[in-house]
Amino acid sequence: MDDLERIELSAVLDFFAAAPPDVLRALDLAVLDLGDAAAFSIGAHPKMLLFNRVLGLEEGDAALPQIERWFASRGCTFALSIRTGADLEGVLDERGYRRGTAFMKFRRGIEQPPVRRSPLRTEQIREERGGDYGTFVAALFGLGSPLDRWFAALCTRARWACFAAFDESRLIGTAAAHFADTRWRLHLVCAPTSSAHWRQIGF
Numbered sequence: 001m002d003d004l005e006r007i008e009l010s011a012v013l014d015f016f017a018a019a020p021p022d023v024l025r026a027l028d029l030a031v032l033d034l035g036d037a038a039a040f041s042i043g044a045h046p047k048m049l050l051f052n053r054v055l056g057l058e059e060g061d062a063a064l065p066q067i068e069r070w071f072a073s074r075g076c077t078f079a080l081s082i083r084t085g086a087d088l089e090g091v092l093d094e095r096g097y098r099r100g101t102a103f104m105k106f107r108r109g110i111e112q113p114p115v116r117r118s119p120l121r122t123e124q125i126r127e128e129r130g131g132d133y134g135t136f137v138a139a140l141f142g143l144g145s146p147l148d149r150w151f152a153a154l155c156t157r158a159r160w161a162c163f164a165a166f167d168e169s170r171l172i173g174t175a176a177a178h179f180a181d182t183r184w185r186l187h188l189v190c191a192p193t194s195s196a197h198w199r200q201i202g203f
Contacts, residue, residue: 002083004105009038009055011178014160016040018153023146032070034063039070039078045143046076049100054080059087064095120172125162130155133162136171 016031023029028043037056042048054067057080071078079100082088125133134152138144154160154176165173 004107005056005083007178007180008081008105010180012040012053012055013038014157014178015154018157018160019150020146020153023150023153026146027150028074030074032067034067037063039067041071041074041076041078043074043076046074048141049077049079052076052078054078057082057088061088061091061095064091120165120167122163122165125155125164125174127156129164130162132171133164133174136164137174 013031016029019027019029026044028041030041030043032039032041034054034056037054037058039054040051042051045051052071057063057067067078067080080088080092080097081103082092130152131148133155134148134150135144137151138148141147155162159179160176161179162176163174164171
């Protein structure tokens with residue numbers, strides 16, 4: 001498996017494991033172990049493809065019937081995330097899958113990035129502001145509780161670091177990094193609330 005796929009799979013599985021028990025039940029969260037791959041699902045939101053997805057599947061169609069039955073039993077639409085050019089692409093075309101929106105993944109070195117000046121400030125979010133962090137992220141998904149408490153749980157979880165951008169005292173953007181082995185992957189970036197804030201950040 002490509003290392004970016006492996007790190008993303010590690011992050012998603014740990015994100016699902018971070019859900020408090022009552023959140024797990026309320027959102028009907030579930031994971032299907034497929035060996036080197038996994039399927040994960042949020043039954044409370046059966047059309048949310050970001051959280052009803054398969055990662056790590058590389059080649060062959062042996063697991064597809066099991067995957068299809070599992071999501072069907074949960075009443076969920078799902079997506080298969082595969083790398084461009086994977087042998088599985090042709091198999092999926094033959095089975096009637098259609099191409100959807102791609103996720104962007106990228107690598108960068110460990111050198112310091114260029115300094116960008118901005119009136120905004122950023123800080124790592126700890127337990128005391130975890131509720132604000134979770135509320136902001138959930139709102140961007142158009143949802144509230146208990147999704148907010150799921151995201152808030154990352155702020156105190158090992159191998160995660162959560163960050164927020166502030167315009168004076170107002171929280172306007174969030175991000176989270178998941179650490180896997182000696183590599184890390186910026187797993188989640190939740191957008192600022194206005195185009196002006198995008199410009200201030202430097203995009």
